[in-house]
Amino acid sequence: MALQFGGASTDKISAVDAVSIRNLSTFSIIAWVHLLTAYPAGDIYILSKSEDGTLDAKGLYITSTGAIGGRVRRATSDAEVLSAAAVCPLLKWFMVVMTYDGSTAPKLYLATEVTPSKLLTPASSAAGEGAINADATFPLIIGNIQPNTNVFIGQIGPIGLWNRVLTSFEISEKAQHLQPSSGNVLLYYLGRNNANMRQEDFSGKGNTGLMTGSLNKAPSPRFTRVVAQEQ
Numbered sequence: 001m002a003l004q005f006g007g008a009s010t011d012k013i014s015a016v017d018a019v020s021i022r023n024l025s026t027f028s029i030i031a032w033v034h035l036l037t038a039y040p041a042g043d044i045y046i047l048s049k050s051e052d053g054t055l056d057a058k059g060l061y062i063t064s065t066g067a068i069g070g071r072v073r074r075a076t077s078d079a080e081v082l083s084a085a086a087v088c089p090l091l092k093w094f095m096v097v098m099t100y101d102g103s104t105a106p107k108l109y110l111a112t113e114v115t116p117s118k119l120l121t122p123a124s125s126a127a128g129e130g131a132i133n134a135d136a137t138f139p140l141i142i143g144n145i146q147p148n149t150n151v152f153i154g155q156i157g158p159i160g161l162w163n164r165v166l167t168s169f170e171i172s173e174k175a176q177h178l179q180p181s182s183g184n185v186l187l188y189y190l191g192r193n194n195a196n197m198r199q200e201d202f203s204g205k206g207n208t209g210l211m212t213g214s215l216n217k218a219p220s221p222r223f224t225r226v227v228a229q230e231q
Contacts, residue, residue: 002034002157002191002218003211005143011151011213012144013189013199020186020205021049021161022136025102028166029060029070030174032157032191032221034093039066043150046096047159050138050146057135060098061150062088067123070098070106075130081106083120093157093221095175099165103127109168111175113222117168140187142209155218160188160203191220 051057065085072079097109105125111117143152188203199209
């Protein structure tokens with residue numbers, strides 16, 4: 001169960017801007033993704049939540065060098081993290097995780113279908129300063145960003161959002177199971193392509209996603225038992 005994003009500006013999944021996914025001060029994002037034969041020409045967004053239609057208050061993305069980046073917009077300076085280049089495998093499914101505790105720099109984890117989840121050593125990071133910018137106006141978007149630029153190219157499988165920092169054990173658990181466990185999960189999509197262009201939210205919170213563009217069905221990742229190595 002996964003969806004193919006072809007890079008068109010309309011390719012995205014938009015979650016209704018429900019109260020439960022607004023203005024999160026702590027959160028975790030987990031996504032299974034599959035890139036093509038080369039890294040993108042520019043940053044491509046796995047998930048974004050815009051504050052004003054042009055900037056991503058919350059964002060998880062992949063760069064042209066194969067690094068993973070995460071950002072939270074704050075009033076004085078942003079909280080952000082960027083991994084080393086070329087950490088993303090090509091032509092393979094991998095799970096990328098971003099956690100943010102509201103005060104220190106975000107953290108990134110990565111796992112593949114056959115290797116355990118690992119905390120990535122950042123190439124750069126910052127805790128940021130000032131209040132976290134509000135994002136209560138625009139929807140949460142998967143595979144795109146609010147101005148319909150920086151579109152994901154490749155496949156996105158199961159993806160989830162939690163309103164707390166997941167532990168390394170929980171991150172490992174999500175690499176093994178399609179269904180979310182209980183514990184503050186706000187949104188969980190399986191990447192199913194259905195006739196009415198909707199993504200059912202398996203979190204039980206009702207944050208149904210609206211699919212637009214030409215999102216095609218793709219093979220899903222194989223879930224294997226992995227064990228987190230680090231906190």
